[in-house]
Amino acid sequence: xxKDNKTPDDLINQLCGDLEASAPRCPYRRISIWxxxxxxxxxxxxxxxxxxxxxxxxxxxxxxxxxxGLASALFISAALASSWLSFPDCIQRDWMKTISVTLFxxxxxxxxxxxxxxxxxxxxxxxxxxxxxxxxxxxxxPFLALLFMTAKGNTTQPYWAMTMNVMAVSALGWVGLRLTxxxxxxMTYGFIHYLLPFCILxxxxxxxxxxxxxx
Amino acid sequence: xxxxxADQWQEWAGQAQQGDKRAYAQLLKAIHPYIQNVVYKSxxxxxxxxxxxxxxxxxxxxxxSTYAPERPxxxxxxxxxxxxxxxxxxxxxxxxxxxxxxTEENPEFMAENVTNPSHAGELKDIEDALSEFPKKQQDIFxxxxxxxxxxxxxxxxxxxxxxxxxxxxxxxMKKLQGILK
Numbered sequence: 001x002x003k004d005n006k007t008p009d010d011l012i013n014q015l016c017g018d019l020e021a022s023a024p025r026c027p028y029r030r031i032s033i034w035x036x037x038x039x040x041x042x043x044x045x046x047x048x049x050x051x052x053x054x055x056x057x058x059x060x061x062x063x064x065x066x067x068x069g070l071a072s073a074l075f076i077s078a079a080l081a082s083s084w085l086s087f088p089d090c091i092q093r094d095w096m097k098t099i100s101v102t103l104f105x106x107x108x109x110x111x112x113x114x115x116x117x118x119x120x121x122x123x124x125x126x127x128x129x130x131x132x133x134x135x136x137x138x139x140x141x142p143f144l145a146l147l148f149m150t151a152k153g154n155t156t157q158p159y160w161a162m163t164m165n166v167m168a169v170s171a172l173g174w175v176g177l178r179l180t181x182x183x184x185x186x187m188t189y190g191f192i193h194y195l196l197p198f199c200i201l202x203x204x205x206x207x208x209x210x211x212x213x214x215x
Numbered sequence: 216x217x218x219x220x221a222d223q224w225q226e227w228a229g230q231a232q233q234g235d236k237r238a239y240a241q242l243l244k245a246i247h248p249y250i251q252n253v254v255y256k257s258x259x260x261x262x263x264x265x266x267x268x269x270x271x272x273x274x275x276x277x278x279x280s281t282y283a284p285e286r287p288x289x290x291x292x293x294x295x296x297x298x299x300x301x302x303x304x305x306x307x308x309x310x311x312x313x314x315x316x317x318t319e320e321n322p323e324f325m326a327e328n329v330t331n332p333s334h335a336g337e338l339k340d341i342e343d344a345l346s347e348f349p350k351k352q353q354d355i356f357x358x359x360x361x362x363x364x365x366x367x368x369x370x371x372x373x374x375x376x377x378x379x380x381x382x383x384x385x386x387x388m389k390k391l392q393g394i395l396k
Contacts, residue, residue, distance in 0.1 A: 024282065
């Protein structure tokens with residue numbers, strides 16, 4: 001479809017000729033499918049990798065359960081916000097972004113506060129530790145699927161859409177890795193090896209958000 | 216009671232989603248002047264404004280399925296207009312088109328850097344007077360005073376002493392001033 005050398009009337013006639021009946025797109029339908037498939041995928045990955053050795057202790061720890069709840073809420077809210085951002089008039093639902101950003105801020109605060117409480121908040125020490133390389137397995141496929149889905153939409157806020165995608169998948173990855181990785185049970189380690197690489201990768205891909213979400 | 220534009224557009228958009236080409240044509244024809252109006256108000260270039268208006272129509276076509284008929288139509292339309300307008304402005308500024316202008320738009324630049332046609336006769340007088348000088352003297356004068364070479368560069372090119380080049384150019388200038396008085 002092109003407007004080259006066309007008068008407005010010619011263009012309108014062409015657009016009318018190309019019109020096909022299309023049901024209004026539901027913002028929740030596709031994202032619900034993605035949410036369900038992502039949960040199934042992560043359960044499959046957890047089953048494949050095996051739960052961490054001291055998982056039973058963790059599941060009785062209120063702090064760990066809160067952390068999992070917070071990450072899951074971030075996963076769901078950011079995915080829903082991302083879905084809404086695929087609609088041109090997403091600006092009318094800016095509060096969805098606000099919720100996700102607030103949850104992400106709380107999540108970061110929780111990580112930092114716990115890291116300080118653990119008394120082990122040394123970036124360099126944890127950075128030098130061997131990485132739990134399962135992150136890519138946990139996060140790559142859901143991210144690509146979400147990216148593909150958002151790219152099929154018509155967003156007018158590409159950078160926000162990418163931010164929400166990264167937040168949703170980071171939170172999903174956090175849950176998956178916290179449940180499986182037995183390498184080192186520290187929030188600082190988790191931050192550096194579970195969250196940070198994906199956020200940096202997401203930010204790098206985010207530079208191309210305008211091209212990826214072009215429509 | 217007569218329907219407002221927004222209500223009418225909302226209705227046509229809903230019908231267009233069901234494949235009603237007539238309602239779609241009515242909708243596009245009705246919103247085209249509105250889009251132009253919105254874009255013209257914020258852009259000075261009318262050609263670009265018409266281009267953006269057409270881009271908006273194409274974008275509406277591509278994203279028609281994202282409109283929910285129970286929601287108001289105008290905010291949806293305005294989102295697309297603003298997005299396309301910002302898209303255009305981003306390209307416009309990234310290509311630094313705001314830093315370019317035609318010579319007609321910039322008379323000060325014209326006065327300082329472009330030869331005024333009314334002075335063409337004076338230039339011809341100088342050329343005529345210069346042609347009376349020996350060839351070597353003409354070359355030195357042209358290279359230094361017209362082409363912008365330094366005395367050292369001309370001296371190297373012509374295998375001469377730098378001082379001799381400076382003296383030659385100075386003498387030519389004085390003689391020309393005397394002839395053209």
